[in-house]
Amino acid sequence: MIVVDRLVKTFADAEGKPVHAVDQVSFSAGVGEIVGLLGPNGAGKTTTMRMLATLVAPDGGQAKVAGHDVREAAAEVRRSIGYLSANTGLFGRLTPREVLVYIAELQGCNDAVARAEALLDRFDIRKFAHVACDRLSTGMKQKVNIARAVVHDPPVLIFDEPTSGLDVLVAQDLFTFLEDMRERGRCILYSTHIMGEAERLCDRLVVIHGGRVLATGTLAELRAITGRERLEDVFMFLVRGAAA
Amino acid sequence: MSARGPLGLLARVVAAELRQHLRDPLTLVFMVVVPLFLYPVLGMLGNRLVQTALAEADAEVLAVAVEPAIELPDNLRGVPADDLAEAVRSGKVLAAARVTAAGDGADVWWDSRSPDSLDARGRLGDALKEHRKATQIRRVDAEDTMTEADRLREMAARILPALLLFTLLSGGLYTALDIITGEKERGTLETLLSxxxxRRVVMGGKFVVVLCFTGSTAFFSILSSWASAKWAMGLELPMGTALIALGLFLPMAVLLSAILCVAAAWAQDFKSGQVLTTPLLVMPLAMAAVSLLPGFALTPASAMVPIAGLALATREVLAGRGEPLTVGLAFVATCGWAALTLAAGARMMGREDVVMGTRGSGQRRLRGDYRLDAVGVWAVAFLLMWFLGQTAQSVEVRGGMVFTQLGLLAPLAVIAPWWLGLPIRETLRWRAAPPLEWFRALIVGLCMPAVGLGAHWVQSLLLTTPSTFFAGVFPEDAPLWQLVVCFAVLPGLCEELLFRGAFFGLWRTRASPWMACVVTAIAFGMFHLSIFRFLSTGVLGLVLGVISLRSRSVMPGMLAHTLNNAFFMVAMAYGWDVQPSWLMVLPIALAVAALVVPGTTVRSAEPGL
Structure with missing residues (x-):
């Protein structure tokens, strides 16, 4: 479902010198699979995900999402994904119901209202359905945002640090939801700084640092490569090794 | 425990806040650069335009009626009229006077709504004073033919366009900032873009919302002003007139909405959005303020000017004297400006770096795009010229000119590429040219005075140059060699180095050679600090650009520029009366032929950096 092949994105520093935010990154994610994208701050995770969501254009390499090229078929890619990040906010003066109907319509759903109503129940936000999003708690906002990302029932989910700022209860709800999505054959790309989340959710892991992929594989494979047991130790071993 | 007292802590807070805000380049730009530019530009445009308008008004022969007839000066034309007051009221004449039967006094009628009538009243008064010397006239009583309501309507017609524009801008400004810049900050824009x-549909939708707000503001403003005029001022403004004014303001709403959206999209955050849009309140208001200034009439030429044309048209409609054709022209012209702005805005708002806020000086330079730096170089040159160059030249023209060229412009041309880390010689295109290109520059340089005069003649059709414009610019008593060195050789070398060298070289980094040539010509025209010389210097800049383009070097243009300026110095020294004439066609044709003749490098691509 997601195939990333030598993807490159270069920005510039203040002097105009090139900074490779993403440098020859390659990995893939299949149907019914949760792939974790792990890396320290500034590793290139968000930029990679933004390229897959067609929000920024790659400078090199290729990426296909649900069979569509991110450069040549951007609209089809966006129709095929549910994208959630720290930068995807909600319309503060609209209610959750209005947000869900609006986004469903933009995604081309004919049954926008029915979808919105179903998600209000699915995420247990019906009693807040008429409250302006600005007045919701952080956890409730994130629930609405997740519902917003999946309102068109996309085959691919791209979630960038979705548990940031959430309490344990809401985070657990999210994990259950994502596991359910995996069961239903969705392909999920999931980035996080919390190793426990990755251990629980991810079928495979991609460790990225300085814009480059350091290692990919299942947790067992990464343990074998590094000789470390806990994912946190595996991660530290890979990142410190790259830094050295 | 802090060792500082309250004042020390206060100073610490001030220092940290200052550091925080002064590190924002936009704050500095709008605190320093905008005031430095705003007043020179307003002064240059406003003062000169008012001068021209008044000069044109002075030259106009005005119709008056005098009973019994007296001798009138050349700028007044006597028209017979039975009822003098009615003749003024109906617009048949601009002012009228009747000398009493006893010959000891005169009654004058005029129309206080019309600046021309005021002018005619003044001239007629002067004529009566002259006449009085030979007669016994001891008093002149002036009577305004307009009623109180007429005067109120005229006042409202003058003030309302600028007021409407202000309300329209304030109506759209917050909306544009909120739904574009604010949504960038709140993340909802990224939600929509995912x-x-x-992307263009998303931004188009936002534009329509801003337009709804500006349009609604225009509607409610006109409704409110109509009601206020009726109930508060007792002024009957026909509903049809108010509706026409509203119709006229709709394309203005489109134009301003597009400008606001582009500015809001360009801003990376709410603060920079506010900083960027503040001048948008000032500049259009300054342009609309022409409806308040004396001497500005709605003509086919002024109708074409964005914002100002429509402000004048609205004034005429509200005053009840709008000519349908000219008002229609202003409407169509504003629609055209709105369409152009909309097209440019759509293109800009579709750009990833604008919408996602990933642009920056580093990003531009990584792409090898130095066009904004070229604008910066021009801006620095403009400020240096305006504040230092003009001051130096006002003290002593020749010394000031030497200082401007050698002390300001030439160093700027060399420092700019060095500052940007670019190869200096390549950027300035400082390279030898083949003999054929020097010959081309020689021919074109000798013919260029005719090209400049031709361009000046064309410009004079639209904008009359005051007769005193060139007076005192050059020291006529100076030896010819000094004139040639100061006003021909030095500008030829230094201005070419700056414009066809640095500016062209930087603009060329991301534009076609021809586009760079045209933009450089516009920049060169604007640099000469005068709207009366804009077209002539712009056309000369274009010709010099073509020479530079064909030769791939800045040097031959220096020869042509020097020859052009030297011609005028020689003409001044020998007292030649250089005026446009049909004979100019020959040298102009020769210059064009010399420019189009293929050279040794014509098939070679203009090399980039």
């Missing part, structure tokens, strides 16, 4: 909808 849906299947095209």
């Amino acid at each position: 849906t299947a909808v095209d």
Whole structure:
């Protein structure tokens, strides 16, 4: 479902010198699979995900999402994904119901209202359905945002640090939801700084640092490569090794 | 425990806040650069335009009626009229006077709504004073033919366009900032852009919302002003007139909405959005303020000017004297400006770096795009010229000119590429040219005075140059060699180095050679600090650009520029009366032929950096 092949994105520093935010990154994610994208701050995770969501254009390499090229078929890619990040906010003066109907319509759903109503129940936000999003708690906002990302029932989910700022209860709800999505054959790309989340959710892991992929594989494979047991130790071993 | 007292802590807070805000380049730009530019530009345009308008008004022969007839000066034309007051009221004449039967006094009628009538009243008064010397006239009583309501309507017609524009801008400004810049900050823009909808559709939708707000503001403003005029001022403004004014303001709403959206999209955050849009309140208001200034009439030429044309048209409609054709022209012209702005805005708002806020000086330079730096170089040159160059030249023209060229412009041309880390010689295109290109520059340089005069003649059709414009610019008593060195050789070398060298070289980094040539010509025209010389210097800049383009070097243009300026110095020294004439066609044709003749490098691509 997601195939990333030598993807490159270069920005510039203040002097105009090139900074490779993403440098020859390659990995893939299949149907019914949760792939974790792990890396320290500034590793290139968000930029990679933004390229897959067609929000920024790659400078090199290729990426296909649900069979569509991110450069040549951007609209089809966006129709095929549910994208959630720290930068995807909600319309503060609209209610959750209005947000869900609006986004469903933009995604081309004919049954926008029915979808919105179903998600209000699915995420247990019906009693807040008429409250302006600005007045919701952080956890409730994130629930609405997740519902917003999946309102068109996309085959691919791209979630960038979705548990940031959430309490344990809401985070657990999210994990259950994502596991359910995996069961239903969705392909999920999931980035996080919390190793426990990755251990629980991810079928495979991609460790990225300085814009480059350091290692990919299942947790067992990464343990074998590094000789470390806990994912946190595996991660530290890979990142410190790259830094050295 | 802090060792500082309250004042020390206060100073610490001030220092940290200052550091925080002064590190924002936009704050500095709008605190320093905008005031430095705003007043020179307003002064240059406003003062000169008013001068021209008044000069044109002075030259106009005005119709008056005098009973019994007296001798009138050349700028007044006597028209017979039975009822003098009615003749003024109906617009048949601009002012009228009747000398009493006893010959000891005169009654004058005029129309206080019309600046021309005021002018005619003044001239007629002067004529009566002259006449009085030979007669016994001891008093002149002036009577305004307009009623109180007429005067109120005229006042309202003058003030309302600028007021409407202000309310329209304030109506759209907050909306544009909120739904574009604010949504960037709140993340909702990214939410929208991650849906299947095209980026331009998203931004187009936002534009329509801003337009709804500006349009609604225009509607409510006109409704409110109509009601206020009726109930508060007792002024009957026909509903049809108010509706026409509203119709006229709709394309203005489109134009301003597009400008606001582009500014809001360009801003990376709410603060920079506010900083960027503040001048948008000032500049259009300054342009609309022409409806308040004396001497500005709605003509086919002024109708074409964005914002100002429509402000004048609205004034005429509200005053009840709008000519349908000219008002229609202003409407169509504003629609055209709105369409152009909309097209440019759509293009800009579709750009990833604008919408996602990933642009920056580093990003531009990584792409090898130095066009904004070229604008910066021009801006620095403009400020240096305006504040230092003009001051130096006002003290002593020749010394000031030497200082401007050698002390300001030439160093700027060399420092700019060095500052940007670019190869200096390549950027300035400082390279030898083949003999054929020097010959081309020689021919064109000798013919260029005719090209400049031709361009000046064309410009004079639209904008009359005051007769005193060139007076005192050059020291006529100076030896010819000094004139040639100061006003021909030095500008030829230094201005070419700056414009066809640095500016062209930087603009060329991301533009076609011809586009760079045209932009450089416009920049060169604007640099000469005068709207009366804009077209002539712009056309000369274009010719010099073509020479530079064909030769791939800045040097031959220096020869042509020097020859052009030297011609005028020689003409001044020998007292030649250089005026446009049909004979100019020959040298102009020769210059064009010399420019189009293929050279040794014509098939070679203009090399980039």
